[in-house]
Amino acid sequence: MTRHRHADTHDPNGSPVSTTTLDDPAAATVVGRLSRLDRFLPVWIGLAMAAGLLLGRLVPGLDTALDAVQVGGISLPIALGLLVMMYPVLAKVRYDRLDTVTGDRRLLVSSLLLNWLVGPALMFALAWVFLADQPEYRTGLIIVGLARCIAMVIIWNDLACGDREAAAVLVALNSVFQVLAFGLLGWFYLAVLPDWLGLEGAALAVSGWDIAANVLIFLGIPLLAGYLSRRLGERARGRDWYERRFLPRIGPTALHGLLFTIVVLFALQGEAITDRPLDVVRIALPLLVYFAVMWAGSYLLGRAVGLGYARTTTLAFTAAGNNFELAIAVAIGTFGVTSGQALAGVVGPLIEVPVLVALVYVSLWARRRFFPSPAPGRPTEPAPR
Template sequence: MSTRTDAPAVVARLSRLDRFLPVWILLAMAVGLLGGRFVPGLGPALDGVALGGVSLPIALGLLIMMYPVLAKVRYDRLDTVTGDRRLMVASLVLNWVLGPALMFALAWLLLPDLPEYRTGLIIVGLARCIAMVIIWNDLACGDREAAAVLVALNSVFQVFAFAALGWFYLDVLPGWLGLPQTDLDVSPWQIAGSVLIFLGIPLVAGYLSRRIGERTKGRDWYESRFLPRIGPFALYGLLFTIVILFALQGEAITSRPLDVVRIALPLLAYFAIMWAGSYATGRAIGLGYERTTTLAFTAAGNNFELAIAVAIATFGVTSGQALAGVVGPLIEVPVLVALVYVSLAARRRWKDPA
């Protein structure tokens, strides 16, 4: 049985980089926003460094961010996750039934007069998280192996279900309800490419690192020497990605503050409801702290990289749909960082069935 420690004790053992993570994240957001707003041509220059519709600076940041966490995964333990039917079924229902439906309801309830932003938020709700959630889960002391499995499961469903769900929530369901309809033209190859880059590459790299490292140097060396050296790069990659994300749309965000507030309201409600509901679900079905935390963060997070790419490809880089996608991480990053601390506080009062 694992040993539990209080959140203050956990925080006390963290490095300065980890301990002041919220401060660094807020600074990264500010640097990105100010750079995109006041540095001439920065946003278009960053946006122009793309390959196949994928921003190379964002891809670089995400790869650096995800590799150390995926290198920590004990891949020989994944069967203990795939055999947990409660976790797998709960994740599928939360991510692919309740999540999109909740975002659809909130978008129509809070943005009935803003169709572009409403459509953008519905697209965000369809893009289930496959990247940053790994960082939030790790910071909250969730189950790394479970996070790897659930993220991979989301990726597979994303390739096959994203376009179909987009058609249902933007065209079919509004038609049934007598609401305005919207077409979403998105290629499954574009989604598959996003999954391959943002998850496939760091997942393969992390797996090979552990296999080769343990075979050549042993598990003790790998976990006590190698992992501590590469660990900080996860947060470096996170901060770099945040700067790039906000620099790309800094001018749009700072020039339309009231629109940002309107978009933020349904997002705040979405993250709070999804995280709290998923956390309650985990406890209700008897999961331990680690897997309940993983379930909550994988259900609450979204793949904003994919949502932004789809919105830009379908509606244009200056569209309201693209702005709604960009506002997503502006709200998600500080909210989920706060929820990391809520998780660590709840960890002190947790009593596992064991």
């Protein structure tokens, strides 16, 4: 159902938005109220992807230079872009409301079920259906399915007006399970299950400490920075100043960081993508099916268990997204930078980014279509902002 907003409601960039406009069914569409940067996001992302591919092809040695210094197994420029991207969104989270999320068992159980049972199993099945004759690509795709999203999902959730507090909790929950379960699930899906089914298996050598470092860097740092920003900012100047003055100033840097990350990512792998276009298409097909099934299935589950729009949207995006940074790092570290497994990891964001951007707009449409304003006197879902 459409949420009743408080006077301090903000758009994805942190700018105040009229509550009357948001709750009036006759008002302009949500997309129409987005800032220019948000409204044309698909264009900017398309240009960023194209720019990255062109740079990777036209500038000799650029990929080597960008990958020369790494943080947590990931190129330093990508690491910086991810940190810049995540900080503003996590600074918007109201940490005093997290208890309303942790007490929602429907949300937490649904998320764990989708992320750690359904998602990896679905990607395993799709990898074997579409890439049975391509063991390297198949293995890379399964690794992508095991790496649950902890970074870009925060951006997609915010743009789709999902529940920020719920996103923070689910991302943290995924991070804990990622450290504990990634290596075990990799062993199960790449070695044990194929052996049970009489299929060709593979081995995955991955360090739990490396995964923990990845999580600590790409979630821990921006989460701590966001928490301290809110606590210290509100203590020094008050919530009104923090919400109305500080957040609008830092809000746009999240999308700037996203676009910078995309340019660098595709510059690093531009040659691999453009040299094997038919292979990219073969890898892309199961990914398209995966994102569509996971997102739609999560949305249906959220509706079935009685979640409102904001938390249903958060559930859908946290289940559909993947931690491509971790998947690429594991594939390169285990199989080499020129391996088919690494290429499959690279194709992940090539497909995920435009698909999940499109699903942001689908979510905004679904809010108008399937979550109508409540009848007078009927309780509404607590507003996450």
